[in-house]
Amino acid sequence: MLAATGMFLLGLLLLALGGDSIVKAASGLAQRLGASPFVAGLLLVAFGTSLPELVVNARAFAIGNPELALGNAIGSNIANLGLTLGVAALFAPLLVRARLLSPLLVLLAVATLALIVFGLDGQVSRVEGGVLLLGFIAAVAWLLRGGRGEIDAVRAEIADFAITPTGLGLNLIRVVIAGALLYYGARWVVDGALVIGQGLGMSALLAGLLPVAIGTALPEVAAAMAAARRGQGDMVLGHVIGSSLFNLLVIVGGMAVLQPQALPASFVRLELPAAIAFVMVLYPMLRGDLRISRREGGFLLAAFAGWVVLELALLR
Incomplete structure (x- = not known):
C-alpha cells in the first residue's frame, strides 16, 4: 500500500499543477x-477550481467505477464547506462583500435538495441528470448577468484574478502541459485511491468520499489560506460555492446523462443532508456581519472533523 500512497500523493501534486495551468490558459484564451x-x-473564480475533481471523476467513470466519482463529487462539497472554509477562516477572518454569494449559496442548497429528491427511488435518471445540467446553464447565465451589479472593489478583485498573458502560443502550450498533468494526475489518484481504500477496508464509494475528496481539496485549502491572508474573502467563498455547484450540477448531472447513476440510500440519509446542514450553518454567517470569524471557522472545521469520524465509524 506504500507504493499506492506515493502514487496517490504524486497524482494530487500533478492535479494541482495541471489545474493551475489550465485556469491560466483558459483565462488568457478567453x-x-x-x-x-x-x-x-x-467564471474562473466560480468554477475553475473544479477541474481537478472533474478529471478525477472522468477517469473513475471511464474505468467503470462511478461509485468513486460519485463519492468524490459529494465528499468534495462537504470538504469545501467544512475543511476549506474552516481552515481559511482560522487563518484570517473572511470579509464577504460580493452580493452574488448568498443567492448562490441558496442555489447550492436547492440543488442538493433536488438531488435528494431524485435519489429517493435509488437512482438519478438521465432526465434528472439533464435537469441538473440545465440548472448549471441557468446558474452561469444568472451569474454573468448579476455580476454586473457588484461594487467596483469586488469587480476589480475578480478582474485582477484573471490577469495573465494572452499570447496564443503560450496559452496553447499551457493547455498541452495541463492536459498531460491532469491526465496522469487523475490516473494515479484514482488507481492509488482504489488500492488504499481496499487496504483500509473501504468501498470505492467511501474512498471517493474521504481520501480522494479530502486530497483534492488540499490545494484549494492552501490557496484559500493565501487569499484569506490577503483579505480576499470573496475569492475564497466564490471558489467554494462555485466548485460545489459544479460538482453537483455538472459532474453528477453529466454522469447521470451518460448513464443513470445509482444513489446509495446512505447518501440520501447522511451525506447529502450533511452538505445541506453546512449550507444552513454558513448562510446566517454571510447574512449577518458579512464575515466568517475565526470562531465560526473553528466551528466549521470541528463539524467537518465530526463528519469524518462518523463516516469512519460507519465504515462501509
Whole structure:
C-alpha cells in the first residue's frame, strides 16, 4: 500500500499543477477571444477550481467505477464547506462583500435538495441528470448577468484574478502541459485511491468520499489560506460555492446523462443532508456581519472533523 500512497500523493501534486495551468490558459484564451478580465475572472473564480475533481471523476467513470466519482463529487462539497472554509477562516477572518454569494449559496442548497429528491427511488435518471445540467446553464447565465451589479472593489478583485498573458502560443502550450498533468494526475489518484481504500477496508464509494475528496481539496485549502491572508474573502467563498455547484450540477448531472447513476440510500440519509446542514450553518454567517470569524471557522472545521469520524465509524 506504500507504493499506492506515493502514487496517490504524486497524482494530487500533478492535479494541482495541471489545474493551475489550465485556469491560466483558459483565462488568457478567453480574453484573447474578447472576454473582459472581469467576465473571465468571474467564471474562473466560480468554477475553475473544479477541474481537478472533474478529471478525477472522468477517469473513475471511464474505468467503470462511478461509485468513486460519485463519492468524490459529494465528499468534495462537504470538504469545501467544512475543511476549506474552516481552515481559511482560522487563518484570517473572511470579509464577504460580493452580493452574488448568498443567492448562490441558496442555489447550492436547492440543488442538493433536488438531488435528494431524485435519489429517493435509488437512482438519478438521465432526465434528472439533464435537469441538473440545465440548472448549471441557468446558474452561469444568472451569474454573468448579476455580476454586473457588484461594487467596483469586488469587480476589480475578480478582474485582477484573471490577469495573465494572452499570447496564443503560450496559452496553447499551457493547455498541452495541463492536459498531460491532469491526465496522469487523475490516473494515479484514482488507481492509488482504489488500492488504499481496499487496504483500509473501504468501498470505492467511501474512498471517493474521504481520501480522494479530502486530497483534492488540499490545494484549494492552501490557496484559500493565501487569499484569506490577503483579505480576499470573496475569492475564497466564490471558489467554494462555485466548485460545489459544479460538482453537483455538472459532474453528477453529466454522469447521470451518460448513464443513470445509482444513489446509495446512505447518501440520501447522511451525506447529502450533511452538505445541506453546512449550507444552513454558513448562510446566517454571510447574512449577518458579512464575515466568517475565526470562531465560526473553528466551528466549521470541528463539524467537518465530526463528519469524518462518523463516516469512519460507519465504515462501509
